[in-house]
Amino acid sequence: MTAVSLGSIISKGLLEATRFRALSGHTNQNRYGTLTLSKEIRRVAYVTTLDSADINNWSGIMVYLHDALASVFPEVVRVGPLKSAREPIGIARRLMAWSQKKDHPLWLTKASAKSMAKQVDARLEQIQPDVVFSVWHPQVAYLKTTAPVFMFQDSPFEIIQPLYSGLSHFTPGIMQEVCLVERLAAKRCTGIIETSDWAANEARKLWDLPYEKVASIPFGANVKSTVTNANLDDVISGRSADKFYLLWLGKDWERKGGDIALDAVRILNERGIPAVLRVVGCDVSVSPLPSYVEALGFVDKGTPEGVRQLDELLRSSHALILPTQSEAFGIVFLEAAAYGSPSLAPDVMGVGSAVLDGLTGCLLSKKADGAAFAQVIEGWARDRAGYEALCKSAYRTYHERFTWDQVGLSIRDFIKSRI
Numbered sequence: 001m002t003a004v005s006l007g008s009i010i011s012k013g014l015l016e017a018t019r020f021r022a023l024s025g026h027t028n029q030n031r032y033g034t035l036t037l038s039k040e041i042r043r044v045a046y047v048t049t050l051d052s053a054d055i056n057n058w059s060g061i062m063v064y065l066h067d068a069l070a071s072v073f074p075e076v077v078r079v080g081p082l083k084s085a086r087e088p089i090g091i092a093r094r095l096m097a098w099s100q101k102k103d104h105p106l107w108l109t110k111a112s113a114k115s116m117a118k119q120v121d122a123r124l125e126q127i128q129p130d131v132v133f134s135v136w137h138p139q140v141a142y143l144k145t146t147a148p149v150f151m152f153q154d155s156p157f158e159i160i161q162p163l164y165s166g167l168s169h170f171t172p173g174i175m176q177e178v179c180l181v182e183r184l185a186a187k188r189c190t191g192i193i194e195t196s197d198w199a200a201n202e203a204r205k206l207w208d209l210p211y212e213k214v215a216s217i218p219f220g221a222n223v224k225s226t227v228t229n230a231n232l233d234d235v236i237s238g239r240s241a242d243k244f245y246l247l248w249l250g251k252d253w254e255r256k257g258g259d260i261a262l263d264a265v266r267i268l269n270e271r272g273i274p275a276v277l278r279v280v281g282c283d284v285s286v287s288p289l290p291s292y293v294e295a296l297g298f299v300d301k302g303t304p305e306g307v308r309q310l311d312e313l314l315r316s317s318h319a320l321i322l323p324t325q326s327e328a329f330g331i332v333f334l335e336a337a338a339y340g341s342p343s344l345a346p347d348v349m350g351v352g353s354a355v356l357d358g359l360t361g362c363l364l365s366k367k368a369d370g371a372a373f374a375q376v377i378e379g380w381a382r383d384r385a386g387y388e389a390l391c392k393s394a395y396r397t398y399h400e401r402f403t404w405d406q407v408g409l410s411i412r413d414f415i416k417s418r419i
Helices: 003-023 057-070 088-099 110-127 157-163 172-188 197-207 232-237 258-270 304-316 331-338 349-353 370-382 384-401 404-418
Strands: 043-047 075-079 131-135 149-153 191-194 214-216 244-249 275-280 293-297 319-321 343-346 361-364
Touching: 043 057, 043 110, 057 075, 057 131, 057 404, 075 110, 088 172, 110 131, 110 172, 131 404, 149 172, 149 404, 157 172, 157 197, 172 197, 191 197, 191 404, 197 214, 197 349, 232 384, 244 258, 244 304, 244 331, 244 370, 258 275, 258 370, 275 304, 304 331, 319 331, 319 370, 331 343, 331 361, 331 384, 343 370, 361 370, 370 384
Parallel strands: 043 075, 043 131, 131 149, 149 191, 191 214, 244 275, 244 319, 275 293, 319 343, 343 361
Antiparallel strands: none
């Protein structure tokens, strides 16, 4: 890839960013309709099935989301954690499922949805909120509150379940209950927030919803980056000129394309581009380990040592490579951008809302192989000036688009457009 072609790609990304900001809704008119500012929102009930004050739950998203809401609304009251129902028939079905090497999670049953709704309604009677903001769907379907209810999720569960290996062993019976509860929740809500354009469109089609009822608002990055405007140039120029370090972050080697990333780095080295793949989050399914792979295992972001290690990896790695085969969104792409590091990923599902092509990285085709990834990386390695311009673009775009403060503003605007 030449310097000219890199520049044109970045320019295309900047045009896309301008177009998005024109649609994103920080004025009185947005793509979900005209903002209605007559009703003052002072108290928001923040409903979660898990403890939203625990940084270890849902990769810390619940904590960051709470703080984002608290930055735009005067009062945010936590409701949760919630208890699932353990009725005898559900327990029996789960035991039967286990005998068939399947699972029938009790927290996804219709009975649990009704039980959690009762728990929430009881708290709402005490809180008397102006708006209910719920993370995920089970507790929403049977709510009786008269307050407007908004639901936030990364994608419809009915869509994502067949695509994730960790969810594929659910019984047909539990999936029937999930689909029923989720559809009821979708109809019950005043507004629904999905984290990508892909998921928002899937929700509209799946539940036959009007366009304006569903918003596409991304997550924010779950890191506190040590890269600043003051040190950005030094961080980027300080990355090794002798080797190109690629970071792979994930827990599912197969689904997140570990073998494709490994093949890309092999090809780069064969072409005379010294490259190293740093693998964080899981074991590499290759033995013996190639000399160009650093297997770093699990890094615990909940510990000071883990935070320091991840910070150093993100600062010093030239790019994030994640050839994922299915992904509802991908917060890790935002984390890379927060460090001025571009991402490479295929344009699958919600990834295109986390990796902005030519702006925060490169989106490849869904069927891109190791050679295709290697070609892009080789272009970056041979065009240092173009690579550094893309790094700065990624960092700038993160601050304009993907901070939790920006998420809070977008959520506020969407809620006000619906009540």
